[in-house]
Amino acid sequence: xxxxxxxxxxxxxxxxxxxxxxxxxxxxxxxxxxxxxxxxxxxxxxxxxxxxxxxxxxxxxxxxxxxxxxxxxxxxxxxxxxxxxxxxxxxxxxxxxxxxxxxxxxxxxxxxxxxxxxxxxxxxxxxxxxxxxxxxxxxxxxxxxxxxxxxxxxxxxxxxxxxxxxxxxxxxxxxxxxxxxxxxxxxxxxxxxxxxxxxxxxxxxxxxxxxxxxxxxxxxxxxxxxxxxxxxxxxxxxxxxxxxxxxxxxxxxxxxxxxxxxxxxxxxxxxxxxxxxxxxxxxxxxxxxxxxxxxxxxxxxxxxxxxxxxxxxxxxxxxxxxxxxxxxxxxxxxxxxxxxxxxxxxxxxxxxxxxxxxxxxxxxxxxxxxxxxxxxxxxxxxxxxxxxxxxxxxxxxxxxxxxxxxxxxxxxxxxxxxxxxxxxxxxxxxxxxxxxxxxxxxxxxxxxxxxxxxxxxxxxxxxxxxxxxxxxxxxxxxxxxxxx
Numbered sequence: 001x002x003x004x005x006x007x008x009x010x011x012x013x014x015x016x017x018x019x020x021x022x023x024x025x026x027x028x029x030x031x032x033x034x035x036x037x038x039x040x041x042x043x044x045x046x047x048x049x050x051x052x053x054x055x056x057x058x059x060x061x062x063x064x065x066x067x068x069x070x071x072x073x074x075x076x077x078x079x080x081x082x083x084x085x086x087x088x089x090x091x092x093x094x095x096x097x098x099x100x101x102x103x104x105x106x107x108x109x110x111x112x113x114x115x116x117x118x119x120x121x122x123x124x125x126x127x128x129x130x131x132x133x134x135x136x137x138x139x140x141x142x143x144x145x146x147x148x149x150x151x152x153x154x155x156x157x158x159x160x161x162x163x164x165x166x167x168x169x170x171x172x173x174x175x176x177x178x179x180x181x182x183x184x185x186x187x188x189x190x191x192x193x194x195x196x197x198x199x200x201x202x203x204x205x206x207x208x209x210x211x212x213x214x215x216x217x218x219x220x221x222x223x224x225x226x227x228x229x230x231x232x233x234x235x236x237x238x239x240x241x242x243x244x245x246x247x248x249x250x251x252x253x254x255x256x257x258x259x260x261x262x263x264x265x266x267x268x269x270x271x272x273x274x275x276x277x278x279x280x281x282x283x284x285x286x287x288x289x290x291x292x293x294x295x296x297x298x299x300x301x302x303x304x305x306x307x308x309x310x311x312x313x314x315x316x317x318x319x320x321x322x323x324x325x326x327x328x329x330x331x332x333x334x335x336x337x338x339x340x341x342x343x344x345x346x347x348x349x350x351x352x353x354x355x356x357x358x359x360x361x362x363x364x365x366x367x368x369x370x371x372x373x374x375x376x377x378x379x380x381x382x383x384x385x386x387x388x389x390x391x392x393x394x395x396x397x398x399x400x401x402x403x404x405x406x407x408x409x410x411x412x413x414x415x416x417x418x419x420x421x422x423x424x425x426x427x428x429x430x431x432x433x434x435x436x437x438x439x440x441x442x443x444x445x446x447x448x449x450x451x452x453x454x455x456x457x458x459x460x461x462x463x464x465x466x467x468x469x470x471x472x473x474x475x476x477x478x479x480x481x482x483x484x
Contacts, residue, residue, distance in 0.1 A: 028353040030342045030361070035113030038062055039341055050433035053329070054298040059336045063300065063435035065108050065118040065145065068452055069460050070097045070136075073470070074123035076152050077187040080230070080272075082263035082400075084458045087123055089465035094132035096468060097122075101136045105143035107441035114144030115343035119179070121150040130162035134172055146177070146345070148226070153180035153208045154189045160211055164221060171221040175345065179255070180208055181228040184235055198238040202245055209250030226253035231280050232270050239280070243287025247312060253394045256280060260400040262453045277399055281306060284395055288317045292395050296323035296332055300435030303426070308395045311380075314388035318380045331365075331372045338362035398436075401427055403454035410451045 026032065031039065043058030050057075057063055072087035101120065108118065118140055125133060126149075133149070140147040166172050182205050184195040195201050205227070212223045227246065231239070243254060258280050259272040285292050292308035299305045310319040321328045338358040344351040359365060377385060409427035412419055419425045434448035438456075447456060 028350060028357060030338075030354055030358040031340050032114060035115060035341055038111065038113040047429065047432045049429055050298075050301045052298065053333060054296060056297055056299050056336075057433075057435055060297075060339070060341055061299070062112045062116055062341070063437065065112070065116060066121045066436060066438050066449060066452075067101055067104055067119065068122070068438045068457070069464060070100045071122040071125065071128060072457075072461055072464065073127060074152070075127060076124070076154065076189060077267070078230070079185050079187075079267045079269045080232075080259050080261070080263060081267045082260075082453050083123060084461050085264050085266065086458070086461040086465050087264075089470050090461060091468050091470045092127045093468045094128060094135075097128060097132065098135055098139060102139040102143070103441050104439040105140045105145050107439040108145065108446075109143045111439070111446060115341065116145060118145040118147050119150050120147050124152055125149045126151050126155040126159060130159050134163050137173065141173075148177035148179055148224075150179050150228075151181065152186065152189070153182060153204065157211050157214075160215060164215055165219065171219050173221065175222045175224065176212075176215075177224045177226075178212070179226040179228050179253075180205075181230075183229045183231075184238075185230055185232065198235055198242045199245070202242075205246050205251075206249050213250055225251050226255055227251040228255050228257065230259050231256050231275065232259045232272055233274050234270060236275060236280060236283055239283040240287035243284065244289075247287075247317070247393065248315070252392055253396060254284070255396040255398065256284060257398050257400060260450075261402040261404065262400060262450070263403075263457070273402075277303070277306070277397065281397060284397065288395060290317050290319065293319050293321060293323035296321045296328060301430045301433040304399055304430050304433070305435060306397045309392075310394070311390040311392045313380045313384045313390050316380075316384070317393060318376075318390075320376065322379075325375075327368075327375070328372065331368050334362055334365040334368045338365040400453075401430065401450045406431070406450050406454035410455050 039058055039062065042062055046055065046058050071092050072083055072090050073092055074081075074083065074088065105118065108116065120133075120136055120140065128136065137147045137149065164172060164176055182201050184198050184201065187194055189195070189201075189204065192200055192204060209225060212225055215221060216223050229235075229239075229242070239256065247254075258275055258277065259270070261268055261272065281292065281294075288308075288310075290310075292306075292310075294306040294308050295302075297307065297309070299307060308319060309321060310317050312318075321332070323329075338361065339355070340358065342354050342358055344354065346354075380390065405423065405427045409419065409424050409431060412424070413428055413431060418428055431448045431451060434450070436449040437446040438449060438452045440447055440456075
């Protein structure tokens with residue numbers, strides 16, 4: 001009987017239909033099983049001191065990822081520079097980069113599931129030939145990552161188009177993410193060799209935004225630009241003017257990193273620790289012209305990361321959430337329950353199906369979201385929304401730690417010991433709650449970024465300088481992996 005039923009199903013094409021329905025069912029889940037399992041593991045292992053209802057790690061995301069040991073060289077000089085003195089002794093080698101990026105991305109996929117944001121970062125990514133840069137992004141995408149290229153932005157439009165478009169002039173990617181780093185602490189930029197003020201770089205910021213805007217308009221490719229800036233006592237007071245003058249250029253995120261004593265000590269020029277996180281955040285708020293609520297959704301440890309989500313409505317920045325309003329806290333909880341780590345950057349039909357299934361498991365999100373939308377319209381002003389529309393803008397601050405603090409803290413963690421000394425203990429806590437990791441497939445580990453820079457980068461760059469010396473010997477390229 002079973003044989004007859006199977007034969008009938010085959011004749012009617014039911015086996016094929018069932019297979020297709022099974023594929024659709026798996027693809028339309030709010031989170032694929034591998035990601036759901038990775039979230040569960042991270043949620044259960046996350047340290048108590050950073051756990052709360054606001055914590056997005058383990059609920060909405062696994063954090064961010066970055067590459068390492070791929071192209072440490074850079075053609076600008078910055079104060080500070082997080083790369084060691086050996087970084088520029090390593091040549092740019094596309095074959096090595098592609099092998100490393102693929103291996104690291106594949107390992108991230110095994111440990112963290114699909115759909116996670118990842119940075120293609122090293123020294124300066126645009127020192128890679130455009131086609132090899134594109135191949136690296138394609139390798140990350142093939143491994144289920146959402147890559148963002150990290151650059152100083154000193155490249156021309158021909159390079160961008162060679163990266164974004166194939167030999168037929170067709171877009172290689174559905175979306176192209178870039179983070180462009182501009183600040184006056186950088187030396188050697190074309191047309192701004194030694195800027196004295198942040199304002200000296202505004203034309204370069206505007207030019208970069210226009211370049212990406214033209215690409216989007218002419219090809220239909222969606223682009224996303226973030227603006228990165230290192231903050232020291234020398235430029236902290238220029239933050240408000242920078243935000244006011246550059247907020248409408250086309251960036252979708254402003255990310256500020258208070259300087260840390262990492263990397264090349266020759267380039268440490270100031271007492272960076274004269275600034276507190278509150279000092280920097282207050283300047284960002286001044287530039288935004290609004291209070292920036294960052295406690296509603298937390299990513300990792302608040303001593304490391306602050307994020308405020310909002311949008312410009314005309315010239316006014318409007319927060320999406322108010323962390324002082326209990327109703328917005330209820331929205332966050334319902335949203336985490338319904339959406340989880342859902343990836344909606346897919347086609348509209350699949351995204352809609354995923355959202356419908358998410359709502360089905362947390363139906364209370366619908367009335368809560370409608371009430372929130374009403375509050376948001378009131379906050380922004382209906383007339384202003386109709387007149388200007390809304391353009392998303394996220395403000396972020398990432399506070400990295402000094403190598404001198406990370407080294408003893410990491411040594412103890414490697415021995416399974418938590419320190420009783422307050423400053424060392426704080427560093428250990430922040431490392432354990434880190435939201436930004438690098439993959440080491442050769443040792444089967446994920447390493448926090450500050451530990452990567454302080455502990456692993458120096459030895460890694462020395463090995464790379466031997467493996468890929470900047471002055472290439474005659475007779476072919478060198479292949480191989482750099483062990484940390």
